[in-house]
Amino acid sequence: MSEQVARVVIDRILASGGTQRLRALLVHVKSSSAVKRSAFRTSGSKDDIATAAQEAHRLGHVSLTRLASLADECEENGSQRIVIFTATDTGRTKLSAASLAPLLEQKPREPTVALYGGLPRQTRLYAEVRESTTIVKRIGPAHIWSRDEDRSYETSTEKATFWTREDGRAVDMLRFDVASGRTEIRIDRVFSGTSKTFLDERFLSFLEALSNNVRVPDDLKPVPLWLGFSDIVSCRDDTYMSVDSAYDPSIEHTLSRRRAGTKAPDIRDDKRYDMNAKSYGRSSVSIYWKLPEEEPSQHPRYLYTHLARATVHLPNSGSIDVCKVWIPRRASPQEVNHVLARLSTIAGPAIARSS
Amino acid sequence: MSSHDLARLLAPRLPEARKNALRAAEYISLVFHEDRAALLDDTLLAGALELSAPVLRDALVHLESEGYLALVLSWRCPSGRGTIQESREISCFPLVSDCDRCGDVHEFDVRDVTVSFEATREMLALIDG
Numbered sequence: 001m002s003e004q005v006a007r008v009v010i011d012r013i014l015a016s017g018g019t020q021r022l023r024a025l026l027v028h029v030k031s032s033s034a035v036k037r038s039a040f041r042t043s044g045s046k047d048d049i050a051t052a053a054q055e056a057h058r059l060g061h062v063s064l065t066r067l068a069s070l071a072d073e074c075e076e077n078g079s080q081r082i083v084i085f086t087a088t089d090t091g092r093t094k095l096s097a098a099s100l101a102p103l104l105e106q107k108p109r110e111p112t113v114a115l116y117g118g119l120p121r122q123t124r125l126y127a128e129v130r131e132s133t134t135i136v137k138r139i140g141p142a143h144i145w146s147r148d149e150d151r152s153y154e155t156s157t158e159k160a161t162f163w164t165r166e167d168g169r170a171v172d173m174l175r176f177d178v179a180s181g182r183t184e185i186r187i188d189r190v191f192s193g194t195s196k197t198f199l200d201e202r203f204l205s206f207l208e209a210l211s212n213n214v215r216v217p218d219d220l221k222p223v224p225l226w227l228g229f230s231d232i233v234s235c236r237d238d239t240y241m242s243v244d245s246a247y248d249p250s251i252e253h254t255l256s257r258r259r260a261g262t263k264a265p266d267i268r269d270d271k272r273y274d275m276n277a278k279s280y281g282r283s284s285v286s287i288y289w290k291l292p293e294e295e296p297s298q299h300p301r302y303l304y305t306h307l308a309r310a311t312v313h314l315p316n317s318g319s320i321d322v323c324k325v326w327i328p329r330r331a332s333p334q335e336v337n338h339v340l341a342r343l344s345t346i347a348g349p350a351i352a353r354s355s
Numbered sequence: 356m357s358s359h360d361l362a363r364l365l366a367p368r369l370p371e372a373r374k375n376a377l378r379a380a381e382y383i384s385l386v387f388h389e390d391r392a393a394l395l396d397d398t399l400l401a402g403a404l405e406l407s408a409p410v411l412r413d414a415l416v417h418l419e420s421e422g423y424l425a426l427v428l429s430w431r432c433p434s435g436r437g438t439i440q441e442s443r444e445i446s447c448f449p450l451v452s453d454c455d456r457c458g459d460v461h462e463f464d465v466r467d468v469t470v471s472f473e474a475t476r477e478m479l480a481l482i483d484g
Contacts, residue, residue, distance in 0.1 A: 147462075149450075192451055192460075193450075193451040193460060193462070194460055195459075195460060196459060242437065242455065242456070243436050243437050243455075243456045245436065254435070254436065256436055256437030256438075256456060257437060257438075258393075258394045258429070258437065258438060258471075259392050259394070259438065259441070260429065260430075260438040260439065260440050260441040261440075261441075261455065263392055263441075264390075264392045265390075265392075284457075284458065286436075286455060286456055286457070286458055288455075304455050306455075306457070306458025308458060326458050328453040328460075329453075
């Protein structure tokens with residue numbers, strides 16, 4: 001049974017873009033314990049790594065808990081929309097371990113096929129405490145409708161569009177830092193063809209799912225990162241931008257590199273760029289963050305984020321403004337935390353001035 | 356002079372070749388001197404040189420066939436924020452793509468694709484003299 005669960009958990013790691021991290025775990029296990037060189041592989045294709053991890057687990061070198069922890073790490077970071085809040089005093093109380101006791105009891109005692117399978121049958125909501133962070137996690141099914149181009153047709157007398165249902169596994173979460181009160185709500189993109197509407201709806205449904213325990217905005221106040229958008233754009237140390245769009249009382253101004261990705265020089269280095277002035281406002285920022293490297297590299301790694309101010313209409317309690325931080329690709333916890341920390345640090349003074 | 360070498364390549368494709376080929380060559384050289392990742396198309400050239408776009412398209416295709424330019428297909432953000440992805444072949448674009456310009460996810464639509472040309476190493480060597 002344990003081996004079957006291990007296989008499902010390993011598949012979850014691979015499906016969440018964690019092949020290299022699984023490989024790193026195998027390398028670490030092999031180098032730090034008395035494991036025979038031939039016990040399992042630490043290189044090869046995705047399938048080879050999956051087989052090696054299965055073997056390492058069967059031989060007792062990697063526990064199921066450790067594999068599950070890696071699966072959690074892979075699917076909890078990146079490929080999601082994040083909204084940052086500050087817990088009020090009542091929010092801190094409501095997110096304490098004592099208040100969340102019923103949800104903490106819902107946490108499965110050990111990894112199961114039902115918990116880590118690709119298509120969950122039911123939605124689970126549970127909490128867990130990890131060192132100084134409290135997590136409330138929702139795992140459940142989600143679906144979108146995708147246009148089926150092969151079956152859709154148009155003739156001179158008739159046209160028909162076919163839609164195919166895509167099912168997936170959604171992992172949404174609230175992360176509450178007990179010491180600072182800083183709280184993140186992370187909504188899983190689930191599908192490559194996800195839409196802003198899908199994410200908006202899931203954000204609201206997650207707030208609804210949390211509402212027995214904690215409520216926005218009484219218990220969680222959105223952090224107005226948008227107040228620091230101009231400061232974020234002015235920060236040149238570790239960022240890259242290919243497009244900038246801003247407005248003043250008279251005009252809207254967008255400058256965009258014609259080349260895709262990070263191929264062309266930063267748009268802020270163009271001699272025609274003039275959007276540094278404080279008189280410009282921004283409702284969104286598209287920006288790449290240079291990730292810290294152990295050694296200086298000629299080819300820096302970047303994590304892309306799109307930041308946007310948005311008004312969210314809460315059922316029965318008015319509307320709030322939030323800053324949506326969109327991280328479209330999977331990333332490591334360190335990478336996501338680095339970017340979120342940079343955002344808070346840079347926008348912090350502007351937020352403090354306004355309050 | 357590098358512009359003269361480029362002008363010689365362009366001359367058979369342009370009307371009033373003596374005058375226009377050198378003008379076109381000087382303009383192209385200037386563009387790639389200022390930005391080696393720049394993209395050229397017939398509309399830009401037609402505006403700058405006051406020549407007909409079809410003639411200039413033919414000249415660009417000629418430079419591409421000679422290895423001095425390379426075709427770039429740009430999938431443009433439908434929200435008008437720039438280029439989402441580039442490819443040499445239209446079939447290489449995915450059906451959906453994250454957009455790093457507007458933060459949305461777009462479905463591929465061939466109407467969002469534009470055609471332009473980038474300088475090859477041969478072109479950069481030519482204009483660098």
